[in-house]
Amino acid sequence: MNIVEEKWNEILQKMKVEYCSSTTAYNAWIAPLTVYEVTDDTVFIFVALKPSIEHIEEKYILPFRVCVAEVTGKEYDIAFVTEDNAYIKEKKEFIAKKNQTNALFEQANLNPKYTFDTFVVGSNNNFAHAASVAVAESPGEVYNPLFIYGGVGLGKTHLMHSIAHHILQNDPGKKVLYVTSETFTNELIDALKQGKKSNEMAMTTFREKYRTNDVLLIDDIQFIIGKESTQEEFFHTFNHLHVSGKQIIISSDKPPKDIETLEARLRTRFEWGLIADIQSPNYETRMAILRKKEELDNLQRYHIPDEVMQYIANNVKSNIRELEGSLNKLIALANLENKEIDIPLTAEALKDIISPDENRVVTPELIMDVVSEHFNVPVTELKGKKRNSEIVLPRQIVMYLCRTMTDTPLKTVGIILGGKDHASVSHGVNKITNQIKTDEALSNTINIIKKKINPI
């Protein structure tokens, strides 16, 4: 709740005592007023009785300005609005349109944070960025497919979502779908798993989902590589869309020529359009990304000194996800320990992230971070007590991966996971171990997570 709304009663009382000639006047004109909206610089006050607006405006606009400033400590302009006020109408239309667009973004699986506005352009990504803008402006016309490749956490997904947002914003009628190749593969596995009759139906639904798009974005294509049936299905999906002039955007960790297990016919097709790479950002770009994040996440209130930003940018070089993660960790530590942000605190916060040779050490914390991001479940929930399936499965996957990828004893895994006992961890590990023997989709997902944890 905004401070004006919070203190509205206090503001009204002040108006009553200081500016109303009688209780009757207060009850007639002031008491019925409510806060409609508070923007950065204006308080919009709602007047339910339309005929009274002129009188209220004439008599009370200045007193309100004074009372609001005195009670909240901040100066605002005051505007009175009624139900048929142009401002309200415009606002309602704006909200309706925004809700509609947001629904489209959601349908397309887009992360609202990933837009061109929030993407920092540097020498490492300017080619990929320019190609993405060109495709976003004229989907299906300039570069088709657009193939973006680059190392882990360098902004491929961010760019893809930016293209999709831009296309939908320009033309909400376009059908846009973003998926990871993991989703594509797992949905195909599920469709093929059905009995013969329902299999046909499931495949029809699957093909309808993928072949009726104006723009199809497939992230991390490297994860369908080596799976014959998936490559076959993807090949036909690709052809179907391409022949009809629909835009295809693909990302991968390598260029098509270096993906060994990619079928030749897919490789040639990927090379039909434009291949754009993203490299690791240089120091200036890393600083610009940190500053952008500070602005977007409203971190200015922490007054992070330049030297701290420079320390982070100097030490976390090859992965932007880790660059952002470092800042998050630092803020969390500063809050937790109630300490000022300085170099020693930053060094402490970053000690697990920065290793002298920049090699990734697989730790339970790293496993938790990757699983949390993969399933979009916060680490706090993984460590928590909730038992709904959206959380239990990722939590058990963490247990399984800690067991198979690190030497951490089960008891310690339990402690790290917020104090689970040995038996629960052991149960989690066994459950996943057995399930992946028969559940191909889960096994696929776990292999992908393992590669994200340790790409080598």
Ligand SMILES: Nc1ncnc2c1ncn2[C@@H]1O[C@H](COP(=O)(O)OP(=O)(O)OP(=O)(O)O)[C@@H](O)[C@H]1O
């Ligand atoms: N140029 C950039 N400007 C601002 N933020 C960026 C930039 N590049 C990457 N990021 C941020 O870094 C994080 C990781 O980026 P993203 O997920 O797009 O990487 P990716 O290359 O798709 O990684 P992966 O290989 O794991 O799929 C995201 O939070 C993203 O917003």
